[in-house]
Amino acid sequence: MSSTRQEWLDSVFAKAVGRAPERQPRFETSSGAEVQPLYTPEDLEGWDYHRQAGYPGEHPYTRGVQPTGYRGRLWTMRQYAGFADADESNRRYRYLLEQGQTGLSVAFDLPTQIGYDSDDPMAEGEVGKVGVAIASLEDMERLFAAIPLDRVTTSMTINATAGILLAMYVAVAKKQGIDLKEIGGTIQNDILKEYIARGTYIFPPKPSMRLITDIFAWCREHVPSWNTISISGYHMREAGCTAAQEVAFTLANAIAYVEAARARGLDFDSFGPRLSFFFACHNSFFEEVAKFRAARRLWARIAKERFGARDARSMMLRFHTQTGGATLTAQQPDNNIVRTALQALAAVLGGTQSLHTNSKDEALALPSEQAVQVALRTQQIIAYESGVADTVDPLAGSYFIESLTNQVEREAVALIERIDQLDGAVAGIEQGFQQRQIQDSAYRVQMEIEGGDRVVVGVNRFVTEEPPVEGLLRVDPAVGERQANRLARLRAQRDGARAAAALTALREGARAEQVNMMPLILEAVESYCTIGEICNVLRQEWGVYREKLAI
Amino acid sequence: MTVDELAEGVLRGDRRLLARAMTLVENRTPRGRHLLRLLYPHSGRAHTVGVTGSAGSGKSTLTGALTHELRRRGKTVGIIAVDPTSPFTSGAILGDRIRMQDLTGDHDVFMRSVATRGSLGGLSEAVADLMCVLDAAGKDVVIVETVGAGQDEVEVARTAQTTVLVLTPGTGDDIQAMKAGIMEIADILVVNKADLPGADTLLGHLRALLMLNRAEGWQVPVQRAIASREEGVVELADAIEQRRRFLETSGALETARRERARHQLLAAMRSALIRRAVGESEGVSRLEEAVERVASREIDPHTAAEELIEQVRER
Amino acid sequence: MTTTEQRQIRVLIAKPGLDGHDRGAKVVARALRDSGMEVIYTGIRQTPEMIAEAALQEDVDVVGLSILSGAHMELFPRVVEALKARGVSDVVLFAGGIIPEEDVAALRALGFRGIFRPGASTQEIVEFVRASVEPRE
Structure with a gap:
């Protein structure tokens, strides 16, 4: 009998490998770290349960931020949706709520995200395509028609124009007669990852960071239950980075936001509890579970040690998860249901607060209603049938999971240190550091797939001939025209003097650095200024950002 | 055609x-x-401007902003933006249009991305020829933006009448530029990203350096700019204009023209000779043969070169 | 020594429309570069006019476009028009992104000789480009 792992490796294991070699010369995590054939107590030498795992709801929150895990309340099942115009999306939301979904997640079209009106030439072809077109408060009113905003929480994937869409949401709530203290939800509001990976930036970093900190300050006073930012690793992961890079770049961005807010005189604990996070969940099951646990532990330490947090809530990394869009295949799309289920399971075992499961047809088009239903059912099966939600952090103490958690954390810490040396996330972006790292990882994965070293079922192995998929959702091409007509009517009917005055005030505010932009944006929105009008004023004052090419 | x-x-x-x-x-x-x-x-009508500086100094952004200013002054502009060729694959990614994309709609601006390509005959010769084409096409100003600020850039910059060296604070650019010998040939110095810490130190350092003026009598201006906000480009366009007038009135233009003609002629002769001696497929093997002999110390490179050239004359 | 008269293939890679998902475009750009081509990369948010003008000024042999937002049936025809309006008729066009099978025929009719849907390999794209570029001086 072996008494150490080495002994076992040299004897029993070596003999077995001698008879039948392993499938691969080397097994690796997404970052290329070697995965051992076996994990034992030796891997956790020096590992201190209380310091590194701890109890749920207690520092360092490795085992979760909720003391009861999912025994009290399940995660929020939140499907990202939105397309065409406000009326059509409103119908989809009401359908999802009837189906048992517990929160809304709004997808906006690209013109809305980049600050162009639906009738702007730059918006051509894009209106209503990847989300709903919202050009003015009037659209927003129709989007939430018959949905009482004190009864749902709403997550909005919106960044460069986050302040404007939040102002519209607030204006709708006010019109519904709801106390602003009663509305809850999240805006993504994470511009740094837009520069790095997602691309819906408008302004250069400096004024963009100002807008974000203005939102932090304004919400604390007026919409205290609002999550003012969702610091997102998701899109960087989708762009190709590894699990450890996802954690590192996300937390490095978080550090940049905290520092920007503190530079404007905000105390960390005054906004720390309202920071939220958003990660992807990809296929490498155990590494993904470990990633979530490592991110929680690392953030708790950063909040406490780097920023001197006193409020425990400032140290809790709460996050939304979306399964990996980039892992979906156009080939044999039914397989995507299985991929999504595995990823969703990893997210739940990692302790996510809310979850979006991708639909099987998303490598081909926007999801059809039937595909969305299967995706939601996947979550419900995990929640109600699998039993994995019945105890807190069930994988803790696994030699492999704890080792991987340490590993991801170690790699992330090293990367954050490198970014610190570059003078922080913004400077890193300006030098193309994060972009280059992501590019390199993406290229490596692509080459591995093409070389057959990385198997993608249905793509480079187990390929079958199949007929083209039918029944894909297509956005009505007339949406653009309908939106243009509505906008023309709006501009003709609104109080022109009030709108013009609001834009003038906005321009002056943009020039004065110490002014909070939010009240000015709210007034512009309530005067029915359009998103394009508001952004054009800000573009003129602040300029636009151009991407840093890093190939 | x-x-x-x-x-x-x-x-x-x-x-x-x-x-x-x-x-x-x-x-x-x-x-x-x-x-x-x-x-x-x-050709010979355009004013040619070389913009050089280390990677990340904001050359493309500055070139774009300068072009906007030149257009406001009614000048037509040609731009040659150079990016490096990969020595391993001989491919290249040319990304300078990203920073100049708002110029694309203006038909009086013509921009061309050029890869360094490791060809014999040299980049500077190719760039000079391309500038000549844009010049003949009637562009008032032809700007060439180099890859970085090394030895090759000195050569490229010399083909232009006015060389603008772009530096940024806190990067040690000035030291690099001095080492590469580019400081001596710069006609205008621009400290870009002048809102970064260290800008004033760099400006002071450069001004002190330039107390030693160049013999031809041109006072090298040291300017600050924030190209991303188009700050400092009016001054830069003015300085380029002053430089052009200086060249014309001082007679330096004539001298420079002859100088450049000599340079280009010698370069052209060099490539013509190389082309004739080893340019054809048979010649390549002649070159390889000679390379072998030189490498094995059988013959010295000077004698080998004489032999190859002699063969051209015999043919 | 490479003979200096050798033909260099020049490819323009651009993303029309507003989507910022450039992972594919960048991976393709890099693969083309690594196979010895010169790639003019103009990045995201390119209007049809910007793309056509860049293709003209850069005198590229091939133009590759990528869209993931679903706007391809609106924007690709506009790029083709803008190229025609400039007399750029001899470039090889290819497209990539989230393009449903049912749009492929229409895009081919429009002049797209290569259409690469999710799962396509960079090797296919490199080979397509090499094969489609006719020897020109």
Whole structure:
């Protein structure tokens, strides 16, 4: 009998490998770290349960931020949706709520995200395509028609124009007669990852960071239950980075936001509890579970040690998860249901607060209603049938999971240190550091797939001939025209003097650095200024950002 | 399309034919040389500006902003933006248009991305020829933006009448530029990203350095700019204009013109000789043969070169 | 020594429309570069006019476009028009992104000779480009 792992490796294991070699010369995590054939107590030498795992709801929150895990309340099942115009999306939301979904997640079209009106030439072809077109408060009113905003929480994937869409949401709530203290939800509001990976930036970093900190300050006073930012690793992961890079770049961005807010005189604990996070969940099951646990532990330490947090809530990394869009295949799309289920399971075992499961047809088009239903059912099966939600952090103490958690954390810490040396996330972006790292990882994965070293079922192995998929959702091409007509009517009917005055005030505010932009944006929105009008004023004052090419 | 038709198109300002002509010239084909022969007499009117500086100094952004200013002054502009060729694959990614994309809609600006390509004959010669084509096409100002700020850039910058060196605070750019010998040939110094810490120190350092003025009597201005906000570009355009006037009135332009002509002629002779000696497929093996002999110390490089050239004369 | 008269393939890679998902475009750009081509990369948010003008000025042999937002049936025809309006008729066009099978025929009719849907390999794209570029001086 072996008494150490080495002994076992040299004897029993070596003999077995001698008879039948392993499938691969080397097994690796997404970052290329070697995965051992076996994990034992030796891997956790020096590992201190209380310091590194701890109890749920207690520092360092490795085992979760909720003391009861999912025994009290399940995660929020939140499907990202939105397309065409406000009326059509409103119908989809009401359908999802009837189906048992517990929160809304709004997808906006690209013109809305980049600050162009639906009738702007730059918006051509894009209106209503990847989300709903919202050009003015009037659209927003129709989007939430018959949905009482004190009864749902709403997550909005919106960044460069986050302040404007939040102002519209607030204006709708006010019109519904709801106390602003009663509305809850999240805006993504994470511009740094837009520069790095997602691309819906408008302004250069400096004024963009100002807008974000203005939102932090304004919400604390007026919409205290609002999550003012969702610091997102998701899109960087989708762009190709590894699990450890996802954690590192996300937390490095978080550090940049905290520092920007503190530079404007905000105390960390005054906004720390309202920071939220958003990660992807990809296929490498155990590494993904470990990633979530490592991110929680690392953030708790950063909040406490780097920023001197006193409020425990400032140290809790709460996050939304979306399964990996980039892992979906156009080939044999039914397989995507299985991929999504595995990823969703990893997210739940990692302790996510809310979850979006991708639909099987998303490598081909926007999801059809039937595909969305299967995706939601996947979550419900995990929640109600699998039993994995019945105890807190069930994988803790696994030699492999704890080792991987340490590993991801170690790699992330090293990367954050490198970014610190570059003078922080913004400077890193300006030098193309994060972009280059992501590019390199993406290229490596692509080459591995093409070389057959990385198997993608249905793509480079187990390929079958199949007929083209039918029944894909297509956005009505007339949406653009309908939106243009509505906008023309709006501009003709609104109080022109009030709108013009609001834009003038906005321009002056943009020039004065110490002014909070939010009240000015709210007034512009309530005067029915359009998103394009508001952004054009800000573009003129602040300029636009151009991407840093890093190939 | 005949070379004459192409040349005519270039002179007429046909953008499509200008683009095609630049390809021929860049590819150094016999037709390209023929074309240059036709266009050269029509060149010499444009003011040529080299923009050089280390990677990340904001050269492209500055070039874009400068072009906007030149357009406001009614000047037509040609831009050659150079990016490096990968020495391993001989491919290149040319990304300078990203920073100049708002110029794309203006038909009086013509921009061309050029890879360094490791060809014999040298980048500076190719760039000089491409500038000649844009010049003949009637551009008032032709700007060439280099890859970085090393030895190669000195050569490229020398082909322009005015060289703008772009530096940024806190990067040690000034030290690098001095080492590369580019500080000596810069006619205008720009400290870009002047809102970064260390800008004033760098400006002071540069001004102190330039107390030693150049012999020709041109006072090298040291300017600050924030290209991303188009700050400092009016001053830069003014300085370029002053430089042009200085060159014209001081007679330096004539001297410089001859200097450049000499330089280009020597470079052209060099490549013509190389082309003839080893340019054809048979010649390549002659070159390889000679390389072997030199490498094995059988013969010294000077004697080998004489032999190769001698063979050309014999043929 | 490479003979200086050798033909260099020049490819323009651009993303029309507003989507910022450039992972594919960048991976393709890099693969083309690594196979020895010169790639003019103009990045995201390119209007049809910007793309056509860049293709003209850069005198590229091939133009590759990528869209993931679903706007391809609106924007690709506009790029083709803008190229025609400039007399750029001899470039090889290819497209990539989230393009449903049912749009492929229409895009081919429009002049797209290569259409690469999710799962396509960079090797296919490199080979397509090499094969489609006719020897030109």
